[in-house]
Amino acid sequence: MVARLQRNENFFAQRGGDANAAEKVRRAYQRCAESGTLNLSNQKLSGMLPEAVCGFQEESWAEKWWEQCPVTKLDVSMNALEQIPPSIGRLVECEVFLASSNQLTEVPRELGALPLKQLNLRSNALTALPLELGQLCSLVELILSENRLRELPAEVMELETLEVLDLGSNHLTALPGLRPWRCRLLRLDVSQNRLALLPDALCCERLRELSAARNQLRSVQLLDGERWKSLVSVDLSGNQLRELRLSNLRTLDSLIVSGNGLILLELHGDFPHLTVLMAESNKLRALPEGIPSRVPRLATLDFSNNDLTQLPPELGLLGRPLVTGDCNRLVSRHRRFQSRSGVRNHLAWNWLL
Template sequence: MNRKSGQLNLSGRSLTEVPDSVWRLNIDVPEEATSVSLDNTEDRWWDQTELTKLILASNWLTALSDDIRNFSALTVLDLHDNRLESLPDGLSELKNLQKLDISHNRLTSCPDCVCRLCGLVSLQVAHNQMESLGDGIGDLYQLQNFTTIYFYATFKIFAEFVLSFQDISNNQLGSLPHGLGYLTKLIKLNVSNNKITEIPPEIGCMNGLKFLDLTHNQVNSVPEDMGNLMHLEQLYIRHNQLQELPALTNCVALKELHLGNNIICEITLEHLQQLKSVSVLDLRDNKIPSLPEDITVLQVLERLDLTNNNLTGLPYSLGTINTLKSIVVDGNPMKSIRRDIVMRGTMELKKYLRSRLEVPVEPVSNPKGVVSSKGQSGVIGGGGDGINAHEVGQFKNLDYSGRQAIDIPEDVLQVAVKGEVTSVNLSKNNITSFPVSLVQLTETLKELMLGRNKLTVLHSDIGKFGRLTMLDLRNNALSDLPCEVADLQELREIVLSCNRFMQLPTVLYKLKKLEILFASDNKIEVIDADGLCQLPVLGTLDLQNNSINQVPPELGNCLQLKSLQISGNLFRNPRPAILAKGTPALLEYLRSRIVSS
């Protein structure tokens, strides 16, 4: 044991039981006490800290001694990857315990002693054999009366005491307890890979929920109460038995909805009107025969996955959604759209759809945030350009696009600073250099759009925007990115399409949270498969219309990719017929061509 740090790591030692001497660490006087000089301040054992972190992971433990109660100062207990079938009641006396990992064991239910751990911050119980959680889990609602500092997701400091079910997936749960509704501070709930058939209506009371994963269950309907989750941002209900889109009436913060691998056979305007905030809509592997023309109500939609449905065509209005960057329609019996048009990529497909409209329709742009409103009260900015200060503060969104501007007027910037905006749109202007004044927004900005300007170099100040989750640099004249981009560790999406890149900047491979990378219509010649495989959550990669003359087989090892678009390049292999089969088949084909050493 490290008596200074208060940590003891006994993981991976093939232990079948914990030695008695471990349980008496806080009781017995160490042997070194008889030989240590009283003048040696570094060796004064009586001044050393109590055990606060105990790691017993990856052993063969079948039981845990009730003497665990001796470690009253314990804050972290890691028991994952053992053979535990129960936990001792003494565990409930660890009132300082904040993190408990009991995943990968043989527990058949959530022990009562866990439900009495009022200080828990993180509880992981994935990969057990749990058939029920029990309503006792709801007793943890008392946590909301405490305060602490907890690091999570895109928040630098989340200053509330929060219980975070990191993962209760891969069990045998047939249902969820009604007591979950009491966990109003819960942020993330993952119950994927279970046998859940119904979702309790009390889930609508979980006001803090931002991430919910119900993938790989047997859910056939969603309670209307789920529509009360006003802070929900990501919802995964893939691989279930849904026949229609869920009713999500008041989920105004929802950004991603993943409904792939269900049996959805109809989408109506009523469904879509509830999804106006959604930017990612995954409907792959369903039975959808058509989309309504009213799909334009999804005015902030960026990714639409319709792979493997029954679509014979697409509504022409789909081409007018200006924010739409990716449409995937592989595996559909398209009759009204030629395959070569589909193979040209999203932008060409949208262009084709718009051309088929009898009456030209202006592209739909993001209605949220600031709009031009000359003459209204509170309108300021750049000589009457029409920025409504009230709406900037209300929607946390500054839209200063399409104004032929070369910089941001100071009065407009100050409105953004005062409104603590999270999104800034400066696209379709004449900006030639990065507006350094934007650094005043580093503490709040999460989305920055600089597309369709005249940038040739991206300033190193971009690295100061550590909260950025999305960066749009399309349609500029960039050929590289500064090394400071590596500091954007929260970045989930970057758009580099229509620039002058000869290769993907290597700095991108340091962005471990990057999920979406658009780099079509550049001059990229080589695919760095090893670099791309370093991005653990990269799901969408668009390299269409570049100068790639060879696709490395090792790219097939990037198993995290869900959408890979590489058509419109110089290579002859893989053939178009293989590309048309979709991403999983393409990756499998590439792996088959890896030569064993």
């Protein structure tokens, strides 16, 4: 009988142990001295961020110390860090700080003294933020998703350079709304929170993407075309909306309102760029008036799982849409509509009467 070969774990084990890890860090320091980027991601760091990181610029890691680059980007993501020391403020030229996928429960106020343009704290255990983050006058991108935040300091909304704000998957019940937001947001994600409303202070004329899916919203106002003149995509799915009225959103390309309790959806004015309208799993008894005249470029229309009893005859004029309307209560016996382009739209009804 041939003996079964056994795996030699000693052979496959990483040689060097802690010494090998220290060597990796040393090489990362040397690369940073040449490039200004200190990459310590996925290095099994735990507990407190080492003081040696914060004091990097006070040591010599380059052969010619006078040519050593200061730290402009620090990446400590995918570790098990629980704390960032106040001495992080010593990295006075750091513009990018990435600390996602750690175990941070708080961040020091000294972060507010850095010239940060990008701050990523996604997937930690943060419950609050220091007010000093409102001093990041150069910040462009702030990622705070997948934490435990219950409120957002109003000072953050005063950051005039902020363009991307991701607050998805937190415990927020409200957003700052005492005064108009001064930030110039292009993208705002507040999905998967506990928001009951979007504040009137949200008046970002440059905003292109708004995601507020899976909250507790009961009312949303998108009636002022000038106020929302740059809006391209809106996702309000999975809320508690009963009625939704939109007006003259001329740049809007995608509207998702699935999984609400909508009994009324109205489109006022023109929507010349709207190509996607997803309204499945609601309680609509009629489609918005003006299809296709108000939405001439509509390419995807999903109104399945509603309470529709009839379809407007104009629906057959859509040029190239994918139309889905199953699980309604349509009285029409027609299963196909002939479009202008000659393409037939197949509508599968489960409740033909």
